[in-house]
Amino acid sequence: MDRIEDATITELQAAMSAGEITARELTEFFLARIEAIDRSGPQLRSVIETNPDALQIAARLDEERRARGPRGPLHGIPILVKDNIDTGDRMLTTAGSLALVGDPAPRDATVIARLRAAGVVILGKTNLSEWANFRSSYSYSGWSARGGRTRNPYVLDRNPSGSSSGSAVAVAAGLAPAALGTETDGSIVSPSNNNGVVGVKPTVGLTSRAGVVPIAHSQDTVGPHARTVADAALVLGALTGPDDRDPATLRSEARHHADYTAFLDPDGLRGARIGVARKGFWGYSEKADRVIEAAIEAMRRAGAEIVDPADLPTIDELRRDDSEFTVLLYEFKHDLEAYLATRTGVPVRTLADVIAFNEAHADVELKDFGQDIFLKAQAVGTLDDERYRQALERSRRLAGPDGIDAVMERYRLDALVAPTGGPAWVTDIVNGNRYGGGSSSPAARAGYPLVTVPAGFVGELPVNITFMGRAWSEPVLIRLAYAFEQLTQARRPPKFLPTLG
Numbered sequence: 001m002d003r004i005e006d007a008t009i010t011e012l013q014a015a016m017s018a019g020e021i022t023a024r025e026l027t028e029f030f031l032a033r034i035e036a037i038d039r040s041g042p043q044l045r046s047v048i049e050t051n052p053d054a055l056q057i058a059a060r061l062d063e064e065r066r067a068r069g070p071r072g073p074l075h076g077i078p079i080l081v082k083d084n085i086d087t088g089d090r091m092l093t094t095a096g097s098l099a100l101v102g103d104p105a106p107r108d109a110t111v112i113a114r115l116r117a118a119g120v121v122i123l124g125k126t127n128l129s130e131w132a133n134f135r136s137s138y139s140y141s142g143w144s145a146r147g148g149r150t151r152n153p154y155v156l157d158r159n160p161s162g163s164s165s166g167s168a169v170a171v172a173a174g175l176a177p178a179a180l181g182t183e184t185d186g187s188i189v190s191p192s193n194n195n196g197v198v199g200v201k202p203t204v205g206l207t208s209r210a211g212v213v214p215i216a217h218s219q220d221t222v223g224p225h226a227r228t229v230a231d232a233a234l235v236l237g238a239l240t241g242p243d244d245r246d247p248a249t250l251r252s253e254a255r256h257h258a259d260y261t262a263f264l265d266p267d268g269l270r271g272a273r274i275g276v277a278r279k280g281f282w283g284y285s286e287k288a289d290r291v292i293e294a295a296i297e298a299m300r301r302a303g304a305e306i307v308d309p310a311d312l313p314t315i316d317e318l319r320r321d322d323s324e325f326t327v328l329l330y331e332f333k334h335d336l337e338a339y340l341a342t343r344t345g346v347p348v349r350t351l352a353d354v355i356a357f358n359e360a361h362a363d364v365e366l367k368d369f370g371q372d373i374f375l376k377a378q379a380v381g382t383l384d385d386e387r388y389r390q391a392l393e394r395s396r397r398l399a400g401p402d403g404i405d406a407v408m409e410r411y412r413l414d415a416l417v418a419p420t421g422g423p424a425w426v427t428d429i430v431n432g433n434r435y436g437g438g439s440s441s442p443a444a445r446a447g448y449p450l451v452t453v454p455a456g457f458v459g460e461l462p463v464n465i466t467f468m469g470r471a472w473s474e475p476v477l478i479r480l481a482y483a484f485e486q487l488t489q490a491r492r493p494p495k496f497l498p499t500l501g
Contacts, residue, residue, distance in 0.1 A: 004029050005174025006493060009077055009231045012177060016065065016076055023058040023065070023076030027121050030078050031055075034124070034175050042156055042496040044173055046166035048083050048147040049091050050124035058121045073234055073261075075119030080179040082167050083125040083147070084132060085109045085222070086211035091122075095213040096130035096144025098365060099357040103345025109211025110243045111180065111222050118238040123176055126166030132187060133163040134215050134332060136369040138432040141165055141191075145365050149427070152194060153494035154460055158424035159433065161194040163187040164225065168195040171225045172494055178226040178235045184215040184328065185444035188223050189452040189466060190435075193420035196454045196462030196491055197225050198232045198481070201440070202240075203471045204447035206252050210245030214339055216331035217248065218392060219324075219444050227491065229453060229482040233260035236474070255472040263475040268483035270303030275310025275413040277439065277468070280319055284437025285422035291456035291463045292419045295488065299417075302487050307411045312442060314403040321398060324445050326391035329377045351378050368429050400446030405470055415480055416468045420452045423461035443468050451477040453484055454491035460500060462491070 001007065001015045004026070015021045031050055038044045051057070061076045070076070081087065084095040086105035094100035112122065127147030133139055141162030142150035150165045152158040153173040160169045164181030168191035171179050181188040183201045192199030200223040207222040214220055224235035240256035243249045257263075276296060282289050300306050312318070333351050340349050348354045355374050358365040381388070408416065422436020443450050448471050455465040465484070467477045485491075 005033060007177070008228055009073065009177050009234050012077060013070070013073055013075070017070065022062045023121060024055055024062055026076065027054050027058040027078050027123065030123055030176055037173055038170070038175060042151065042153065044151050044153055044169055045148045046127055046150050046169035046173065047080065047175065048096070048125045048127045048166070051122055052090050054078070054121055054123055061119055061121065071119040074115070074238055076121065078121040078123040078176055079115060079235070080123050080126050080167060080170050080176045081112065082128055082164055082179070082181050084128060084182060084213035085112060085180060087112050087122060087125070089122070091125055093213065094146050095132065096128050096146050097354070098145050098361060099348045099354050100343070100346050101146065102347060105211065105343065107211065110208035110245055111239045112211070114238055120238070126170055126179055128165055129162030132182065132184065132213070132215050134328065135371050135374055137372055138369045140368070140427055140429055140432050142427070143368070152424050153496055154196065154462060155424070155497045155500055157426055157499045158461065159194065159427040161190040161421070161424065164191050167225045168192050168197050168199065171197045171227060174493070178224050178231050180222060181225050182212060182220060182222050183444070184219045185324070186438055186440035188225065189420050189440050189450050190438060192225060192452045193462070193464040194424040196464070196494070197227055198229050198454070199223065199225050199452045200232045200236055200474070201443070201450040202236065202474060203449045205248035206256055206472070206474065207239045208243035208246040208249050210243055214332070214335035216328045217335050218327060218331060219447060229451070229478060229485050230261060230264055233264060233478050236260050257475065260474065260478050263479045264482045265479050266483055266486045268479035269299050269487070271305070272414045272480055273305045273307060273412055274299060274480070275407060275411050275416045276306065276308040277311060277416045277418045278309040279311040280315040281418040281437065281439040285458070287458040288419055288422045288436065288463045291458065292465055295455040295465050295484070296417065298488055299484060302483065307413060310407050310411050310413060310416060312403045313406050314398045318398050318403065318442060321394065323391040323395040324441070326387065327395055329380050330383060330385065330388040333377045333380060334383050369432060395445045396447070398445070399442040400448065403442050404446055404448055404468065408470060414469070414476055418466050418468070420464035420466040423458040423463060439466050439468070447471065449474050449477055451481040453481045455488065456490050460495065460497055
């Protein structure tokens with residue numbers, strides 16, 4: 001088949017069913033493309049490691065297809081996963097850090113086990129902002145000591161954002177049809193924006209975090225990157241469901257769906273009430289704002305009822321409130337040490353060990369920026385501290401019941417929209433990140449879902465729009481995002497430009 005790198009999962013599945021290509025041939029194609037584009041050519045460095053068993057796994061799935069037919073729509077599809085998600089195979093799980101180089105994880109993360117059960121070929125691990133970008137206030141996204149610096153495929157000197165940098169870059173560059181990322185606050189949606197792909201940040205508890213290197217259990221979630229909403233919906237359905245290894249997922253018992261493609265509706269915008277969350281999310285980039293204004297007008301023409309503005313009543317408090325960071329410090333220290341207790345054959349057992357490891361390997365780990373966030377996390381107490389409990393209650397309330405829920409109830413909205421972020425900035429290893437705004441924080445703090453979709457371009461740089469809603473509203477958000485995508489067809493593949501001149 002032609003243009004495999006641009007094909008959708010549905011198209012690839014149809015080609016395999018028709019005998020035009022096999023899962024092994026697909027896997028060979030993507031491994032060769034990783035070699036040609038990621039490690040050579042523009043040297044994107046989005047993939048830390050490929051799966052040494054991928055071809056054998058694909059061949060077994062081909063045999064199974066011939067004998068019994070496909071397991072489902074993901075049978076034989078190669079997918080990449082972020083290097084903070086355990087794979088109980090010969091690949092490492094390191095969060096990009098040399099401190100976790102050693103023995104592989106002893107078992108699959110639950111989301112990986114579910115992908116394997118669906119017939120997915122785990123193709124490899126993607127690079128990330130080391131420790132999911134929770135090590136330093138002065139970091140630049142897309143770098144890890146193990147993986148090096150990931151580059152944006154649209155313009156190579158521009159930042160891919162993070163922390164799921166490699167996952168978004170790899171999907172944008174056609175190194176796999178889809179990839180898994182993780183988000184605590186912005187880590188799926190921001191790299192989706194900078195690299196012009198679809199990203200789904202699920203409700204906390206919809207997908208299991210068991211076997212995932214954590215930041216904070218109150219906000220962490222696992223979700224897909226893909227080039228289309230339909231592909232993201234296919235992958236999301238394979239990930240969901242209760243998991244005894246992650247108590248938060250027990251809340252999803254009657255709320256999750258095994259097939260989110262059931263909610264794809266090209267006319268899904270008609271009659272939908274969509275609020276424009278302006279205050280706090282606009283004004284960072286005049287050019288990006290123009291792209292989103294055009295997107296809103298397109299939705300209006302497609303029959304959506306636009307409520308503008310529909311600002312979060314707590315937005316001013318959220319912008320000056322530091323309770324989220326307090327929560328993350330406490331939970332990171334607690335959750336990381338709980339995760340490290342599941343690992344053997346690595347040189348660290350506690351956050352203090354990781355700090356000491358970095359100091360002992362400062363020439364590599366600390367050469368461009370330090371670990372001030374680690375030091376702050378190490379200094380906090382336990383989750384029984386009143387400071388933590390108050391911060392958690394305040395952060396959730398301001399973002400959820402008093403924020404997103406309040407504005408959606410007031411205006412009877414199906415969703416809120418805002419710019420996902422501004423165009424990608426030039427990577428600056430001296431001064432660190434220069435984010436061009438973002439709208440992820442309220443949903444992150446509340447544990448609510450986001451779907452981000454390409455909306456247009458500022459020159460050669462993509463800009464996305466975010467659909468946000470209340471907890472468990474993924475079906476609505478996917479319906480709206482799909483209808484918008486079909487209406488605008490805004491995404492275009494990258495050109496691997498070295499710079500903008």
